[in-house]
Amino acid sequence: xxxxxxxxxxxxxxxxxxxxxxxxxxxxxxxxxxxxxxxxxxxxxxxxxxxxxxxxxxxxxxxxxxxxxxxxxxxxxxxxxxxxxxxxxxxxxxxxxxxxxxxxxxxxxxxxxxxxxxxxxxxxxxxxxxxxxxxxxxxxxxxxxxxxxxxxxxxxxxxxxxxxxxxxxxxxxxxxxxxxxxxxxxxxxxxxxxxxx
Numbered sequence: 001x002x003x004x005x006x007x008x009x010x011x012x013x014x015x016x017x018x019x020x021x022x023x024x025x026x027x028x029x030x031x032x033x034x035x036x037x038x039x040x041x042x043x044x045x046x047x048x049x050x051x052x053x054x055x056x057x058x059x060x061x062x063x064x065x066x067x068x069x070x071x072x073x074x075x076x077x078x079x080x081x082x083x084x085x086x087x088x089x090x091x092x093x094x095x096x097x098x099x100x101x102x103x104x105x106x107x108x109x110x111x112x113x114x115x116x117x118x119x120x121x122x123x124x125x126x127x128x129x130x131x132x133x134x135x136x137x138x139x140x141x142x143x144x145x146x147x148x149x150x151x152x153x154x155x156x157x158x159x160x161x162x163x164x165x166x167x168x169x170x171x172x173x174x175x176x177x178x179x180x181x182x183x184x185x186x187x188x189x190x191x192x193x194x195x196x197x
Contacts, residue, residue, distance in 0.1 A: 003063070004054055004057075004059075004060055004063055004065045004066065005066045005068055006046055006050070006051065006054065006065055006066070006067050006068065006076075007046060007047070007068050008044040008067055008068065008069045009044065009045050009046070009069065009070075010042055010043065010044055010069055010070075011029070011043045011044060011045050012043075014043050019092070022045050023048075023089070023091070026047065026048050026049065027045040027047060027048060028045060028046050028048050028051055028089075028090045028091070028092065028093055029043070029044075029045055029092055029093075030043075030044045030045065030046060030092060030093035030095065031043055031044065031093075031094055031095070032044055032067055032074060032076060032094075032095040032096075032097060033094070033095075033097065034096040034097045034098075035096070035097025035098060035102075036097070036099060039097060042069070044069065046093070048089055048090055051090050051093065052088055052089070052090060055081070055090070058109060059145060060078065061078055061081075061107060062107060062108045062109060062133070062143075062145065062146075063077075064076070064077060064098060064140055064143060065078065065095070067095055074095075074097050075097065075098050075140065076095040076096055076097050076098060077095070077098060077104055077106050078093065078094070078095060079094045079095065079096045080092070080093070080094040081093050081094075098140045100139070100140060100141065101139070102139075103137050103139055104137070104138065104139075104140055104143070105135060105136070105137050105174060106135070106136060106143065107133040107134065107135050107136075108133060108134060108135075108136050108143075108144055108145075108146060109132060109133050109145075109146045109147070110131060110132055110133060110146070110148075110149055110165065110186065111147065111148050111149065112127065112129060112149045112151055113148055113149070113151065114150050114151050114152035115127045115151040115154070117152045118151055118152050118153065118154050119155075120154060120156050120189055123156075123191075124191065124192065125156060125189050125190065125191050125192075126189070126190055126191075126192055127151060127154070127188070127189055127190075128188055128190060129186070130186055130187050130188070131185075131186040131187070134147060134162065134165060134173055134174075134175075134186070135175065136167070136171050136172060136173055136174060137171075137172045137173075137174050137177070138170055139170060142168065142169070142170035142171055143171075144167075144168055144171060147165050147166065147167060147171075148165075148166050149164060149166070149187070150166065154189050155189065156189060156191065157189060157190070158188065158189045159185045159187075159189075160185065160186050160187045160188065161183045161184065161185055161186060162176055162182075162184055162186060163176060163183045164186070165186070
């Protein structure tokens with residue numbers, strides 16, 4: 001199901017001292033929680049170098065991941081990742097287990113397409129992106145890799161909103177559930193200075 005596999009080890013020792021010790025050994029402390037009510041949160045650790053390599057792919061953050069712990073596997077999504085401000089090091093990672101029947105809330109990348117086919121692009125206008133990702137709500141099986149925003153019909157000065165994003169069946173944009181006043185802008189058309197109107 002997942003192209004991303006995170007190898008982990010359950011850990012008993014917790015707290016700041018234990019976390020510092022793990023980091024000195026090249027490990028990342030983390031926790032996995034949620035999913036089936038019978039499953040308790042589990043403190044885990046993973047290799048920093050393996051995790052750093054995985055997070056180089058931006059799709060890691062919007063994908064269902066396989067968390068391996070010995071012989072057991074959990075399907076999870078990443079909920080929080082704390083990075084060191086200067087070093088190539090992850091300080092802590094939180095994973096949420098998923099189930100087939102429960103919707104997940106996750107950020108998905110936006111892909112803006114077809115601007116060059118619009119009339120305004122031919123008139124030297126540009127498009128400024130204001131949001132690269134959007135939070136969606138869906139069942140795990142409906143999770144899209146990206147969401148597309150078609151710009152082929154945009155007009156001069158137009159602002160694109162969350163409601164302009166094409167969503168597949170079963171996928172909702174989380175902010176729009178809160179009402180029309182949460183339909184924020186995700187990008188806009190503008191004319192560069194000196195361009196002919």
